[in-house]
Amino acid sequence: MPVIRNRVIVSGSVQGVFFRDSCRQVAERHGVAGWVRNLPDGTVEAVFEGPPAAVADLLRWAHHGPETAVVDRVRQHEETPEGLTGFVVRSTRW
Template sequence: MPRRRMIVEGRVQGVCFRVECRREAQALGLAGWVRNRADGTVEAVFEGTAAQVEAMAAWMRHGPPQAEVDRVETVEERSEGLTGFAIR
C-alpha cells in the first residue's frame, strides 16, 4: 500500500489546513495524520491506494481556500499499516 509524507510551505497555519486536510483524507478513505511544525509548515502522512494518495497529493498542492501553498515536498515511504486519520 502506498505511503506518502508531504511537507507543505506557505501560508498554511492558522487557515484550517489541518482540519480540512483530515476531512479530505477521511472522504478519500485514507489513513494517516497531519500536524503543524514549529517552522510554520504542515506535515502529513497518507496511506491508501495509489489513486487515493494521488488525489490527496493534488489537494495538498492548493489546500483549503484560505491557504496559500508555495511549495510541497513529497517523500515516498514504506507503509506502516496505519488506521484512521488524526490531527497531531
C-alpha cells in the first residue's frame, strides 16, 4: 500500500483549544502516523504520514480542527515519507 507524507502549518486560534490532542486522536482513528506541536508564533505544525486517503482525511480535518478552534489558514506541502509509526504530541520548547 502506498504511503504519503504531508507537513501542515495551521494558523488561527489553534493553541490552547486542544488542537494537538484532538489531532492525535483523529490521526490514531485513521491509522495515520506522525506528530503535532505548537510553534512560538501561535501556529500549530503537524506531519501526517500514511495511506493517501487517510492523510487526506487528516488534511480536511486540519482545516477546521476541534470545535473550539478557529482555523484561518492551512499551509501544506508534501514530503518524502520516513516510515514513521504512531502519532505523538511533541512538547513545546522555545
